[in-house]
Amino acid sequence: MNLFIKKWLSSIRKYFFFYRDGFYELPYVANSPEMTVKSFSSMPFVKNYEKRNYFTINNLFLDGEGHYQKLEDGLWLIMSNMEVKKNLSFVLHYIYGVPSDYHFLTLYINKGQKTVNLPTIHFDIENQDRSWTLFKAGSKSLNTHFKGQKSIFFTIYFSDEWMRNNIMTNGIFKNKTLEEFFNSSNECLFLPNFLENKKEVYENLVTSILDKDENGVKSVLTLKKNTLDIISTFIEKLEDKSVYKANSNLSEKDLRRIKKAEYILSDSIFTKFPSIDYISKEIGMSQTKLKTDFKEVYGSTLYQYYCTKQMGFAKQMLEKEKITVKEVSYTLGYNNPSKFTAAFKKIYGRLPSET
Secondary structure, three states: OHHHHHHHHHHHHHHOOEEEOOEEEEEEEOOOHHHHHHHHHOOOOEEEEHHHOEEEEEOOOEEEEEEEEEEEOOEEEEEEEEEEOOOEEEEEEOOOOOOOOEEEEEEEEEOOEEEEEOOOOEEEEEOOOEEEEEEOOOOOOEEEEOOOOEEEEEEEEEEHHHHHHHOOOOOOOOOHHHHHHHOOOOOEEEEOOOOOOOHHHHHHHHHHHHOEEOOEEOOHHHHHHHHHHHHHHHHHHHOOOOOOOEOOOOOHHHHHHHHHHHHHHHOOOOOOOOOHHHHHHHHOOOHHHHHHHHHHHHOOOHHHHHHHHHHHHHHHHHOOOOOOHHHHHHHOOOOOHHHHHHHHHHHHOOOHHHO
């Protein structure tokens, strides 16, 4: 394996942090989780502590750490906690002649917070970005991240054999949506804004992988249980008809643009809705294609997506003490509280005063 990684590094080194479409690209080998760890650990300014199964990185582009663990044959978990210093895309590479039979399920959590300043109180509210993406083995995954983002990534790797033995045949994990996905030509299955109200699911995973001594994770069995729990939660969510499931086949360039459009919307939560004309010019895409591609990826129009995220922040604020509906409405840019009340009720089915 080390020989393959060395040859790959020799051929790819000049492309490290190649700049394209407004993002620096960071390539790594994705044939297997072992090769992913090896290739990432071989990059500049990365220190790998193999005995304890973790690595650190601090350079012009990233600052953070990662933890990895083999749970059993065909099942791995990698968790990374990173701050992005430049607009960055992770690009998957596959070494020819080396088996590539690991599918992977990635949970992305944006840890960013927004500060709310009111006359009587100041507080931070959590970002609502939590999404799942399931990738088939050999797929060309695109992970696009923006300067200043602080994020946690959980990636569960499972081999084709492990999937056949556990997911496709096990009554607990067996799922029609999964079967249809793996029998289709689509490379990925995307669930935006997932696990909004189930933080304990991934918090248990964080606790168990960070519970280490000098020999690594103290209880691999506990970590394995928590990993299977989160796979089970994901599969259960696939049965929820209210959850949008995207099977996007957009090009890398178009997907980057749509991710940038989503970033612009999320960054405008406490201001007015940015016009579609403005967004289309910012990302270099026609208004028609922007609206079509955005709905394909996120399952709603740009304005619906913006309103849903905005009301998510409103709900968090209303759950704080000593904050009025009027204060929340003005904070979110509503000059008329009655319009805010109508928007909130449309999303949550109740008045904001009832939160």
